[in-house]
Amino acid sequence: MHRRIKEGALKAHTNAIKPDLTDENKKTRLVFCLSSVTRSLSNGSPVFHDMFNVVHIDEKWFYLTKPSKRYYLVLDEDELYRTCKSKKFITKVMFLAAVARPRYDSSGKAKRSSKNHVAGTLETKPILSVTKEVTRSWLIEKVLPAIRSTWPGNHTGPIYIQQDNAKPHIDVNDAEFKLEASKDGFDIRLGFQPPNSPDLNVLDLGFFRAIQSLQEQEVLGLIDELVSAVKSSLERMPSHELNKVFLTLQTCMKEIMKVRGGNNYKIPHIGKGKLERQGNLPLQIECDENLIYEALSYLSHGHEEKVTPNLLVLKEKKEKELVMEEMNSVLSFVEHSYWQSWTVVYTSFFPQPHILDQNTTWFTEFSPPPSAFHLPPDQQVFLFVMKTLCQAFESLIVEAVGAV
Known part of the structure; x- marks a missing residue:
């Protein structure tokens, strides 16, 4: 087999199981992608929204270690001795992450307007279960203040927080959240991504994987060390890498429209690294009018009215x-x-x-x-x-x- 691989007759392939989608799931995904299409200001052609006003949030478990890890040692170095009471119950911590698309100034540097936070002692407390009350407190006490402190002052219009359909997540019309989200002149709104659609969230699409690869390079022994490692991995992640994930999300939306809302597609590669080095990395991915028409024609009348009016005019x-x-x-x-x-x-x-x-x-x-x-x-x-x-x-x- 190794010889066949070297000859090019065989290739290695890693296959991941994808969520099973119902017909209703596919149509909801299709409407979601169509709703992200707008008109280009330069030539009026259909393009995906720049997504500068969307904050993606999601939770992820980060483990203190893995049952098996590869290390590189010098010749006279002792092997690491790692112990755990049970491989099935390795210490883990849940993180809530919230990211938005980075903005750049004329020189190509990421814009930042964050305020300095007072340093303090990190204190970790276990939570027995994550409920709607816990999620609401995270949003009000953590996410909303972070948005207010880091969002550009010249921004206009509503800001959308996109979350998945996990049971602990609060409703988009939660009264307590809406009251807090409208303070200081902000208009922050909650929204759900389509069910069974991790490929429509930039965190699941690639950003969590990139952070985890950096975190797993550390040798950790305590929970506080794990928390610090994950936070430092997030801070070390270049902003342009997050920008690339947002572009990948737009290309995935285009592929989803091609397969009529399904997830049986390959993530397209447009050579973002090369385009970035050449200074030609696009801000928005173009979408063909024929593809939009085919997607709109596939939808039933009950779903069409959820699509933006300009797309119906195009149809x-x-x-x-x-x-x-x-x-x-x-x-x-x-x-x-x-x-x-x-x-x-x-x-x-x-x-x-x-x-x-x-x-x-x-x-x-x-x-x-x-x-x-x-x-x-x-x-x-x-x-x-x-x-x-x-x-x-x-x-x-x-x-x-x-x-x-």
């Missing part, structure tokens, strides 16, 4: 374009067929060869040669009838196109 425009294309193809076919019929009839009445100009738009533009007016009356009548029929047919087609 109506696309439908008219398709009807016009089909009408034009019909016109071309009919014109060609009538031209062939006219040629057959014309040559049968005029045995001498005559030059017929097929570049004319309609047969009504064709004028018979002067010799035609010296024909017998019955043949002149026939030519008149044919020309009248062509004019009538043209009028019907024009009326049909106008009705569209």
Whole structure:
């Protein structure tokens, strides 16, 4: 097998189990992705929203250690001695993370407006269970103050906190949260991501994995050490890496639309590192109008009304374009067929060869040669009838196109 891999006949593949989605889940995911599409300010083409006004939150367990880890030792160094009462119950800590897309100034540096916090002694207390009351206190006492202290002062409009559908999460209309979220002139709102959709949250999509890879490089023995290691890993994570994850989220939304809300897709690679080095990293990923139309057509009417109005206008425009294309193809076919019929009839009445100009738009533009007016009356009548029929047919087609 190793030889086959070196030859290129086989390749290693890591397969991860994905959530099982119902038809309703797929449609909800599709609506969510469509609702993230807007118009580009430069050329008016469809693009995904820049997502600067969205804060992604999620919880994750970080473990003190793993049952098996690889270490690199010098030749005379002793092997580490690690113990645990049970491999099934390794000490772990749950972290609530909240991230927003980084903003950059004209020089390419990340903007920061955070206030200095007073340093203190870290104190950890166990929580027996995470309930709605605990989640509400986290949001009000931790997340909201962090948003107020770090958010740019020139921002306008609402700020959305996106959370998953875990049971301890509070409702979007929670009265206590809404009261706190409207203080100091802020308009902060809660929102749910689609069920069974970790690929629509930047933390699950890649940021947690990046933090965990840094944290696992540390040798830890105490809970406080684990907390400090995770916090330092978050601080060491470059802001441009988080920006890349937000772009990956937009590319995933595009793929989700292609598979009609499913998750049976490969995360596309657009070479973000190379584009960043060249200074060509996009702020927003473009979305094809045909893809949007296909996604809107797939949705039922009950879901369409949840989509932004500008996309529904785009769908109506696309439908008219398709009807016009089909009408034009019909016109071309009919014109060609009538031209062939006219040629057959014309040559049968005029045995001498005559030059017929097929570049004319309609047969009504064709004028018979002067010799035609010296024909017998019955043949002149026939030519008149044919020309009248062509004019009538043209009028019907024009009326049909106008009705569209």
